[in-house]
Amino acid sequence: MQSTFQIDVYTSDIAQIVTDVFRTMLGLEVEMTQAEWQAAPDRVTSVIHFAGDWRGAVLLECSAQQACMFTAKLMPIGQPSSMNDDVRDTLGEIGNMIGGNLKSVVPRGVGLSMPSVVEGSNYSMRICGGNLVNRLAFGGEAGNFWVTLVEMVEKESRSRG
Numbered sequence: 001m002q003s004t005f006q007i008d009v010y011t012s013d014i015a016q017i018v019t020d021v022f023r024t025m026l027g028l029e030v031e032m033t034q035a036e037w038q039a040a041p042d043r044v045t046s047v048i049h050f051a052g053d054w055r056g057a058v059l060l061e062c063s064a065q066q067a068c069m070f071t072a073k074l075m076p077i078g079q080p081s082s083m084n085d086d087v088r089d090t091l092g093e094i095g096n097m098i099g100g101n102l103k104s105v106v107p108r109g110v111g112l113s114m115p116s117v118v119e120g121s122n123y124s125m126r127i128c129g130g131n132l133v134n135r136l137a138f139g140g141e142a143g144n145f146w147v148t149l150v151e152m153v154e155k156e157s158r159s160r161g
Contacts, residue, residue: 010105010149011134017101018138018147025097026073030140037061037135037146041121044083046095048116049127050102053109055152057127058102060095062145064119067091069142088117098147127152 015032022028042064049057062070064083071090072079080087092115099112127150135148 011136013105014102014134014136014147014149015138017098017105018136021094021097021101022138022140025094026070028070028073028140028142030138030142030145033137033139033144035137035139035144037137042119043121043123044087044091044117044119046091046115046117047127048095048099049113050099050106050110051113052111054107055110056106056131057150057152058095058099059148059150060091060098060145061148062091063143066142066145070094083119088119091115091117102149 019030019032022030040063044062044064044067046060047057049055064087067083067087067090068080071077071087074090074093075086077086095115095117096112099115103110103112132151132153133148135146137144137146139145
């Protein structure tokens, strides 16, 4: 049975996890902002799925240029000029760090998927099922990026709420 989870109640926990991951792993100071999400031609999205007693996903969305900057901060290499396997691995790893830390916030009994990274100029992503979503904007020297927590809600739960 799926646990009840008030996704919007955990905004401060998510914000703390994201700021800690970026500060500790990338040496970047970021903070939550009020920036509105916008479609972008060079969007890159890292996705980690949660499965078990609670089901959902966490998405990290940024530009390809930001992803290249994050790669240079995480790995001992120069900043890549375009998307490559190192950049994809970095985005997956950052998503994995955020997801791993979120595991202590979401209801017990969940496991994490391997990261998936989607890139391109014309894609849309949907986590199937009826979902509750909490999208947070972050900003700093790297510009704005978004972290979204998605809760997959059973059909019966949606009709009751």
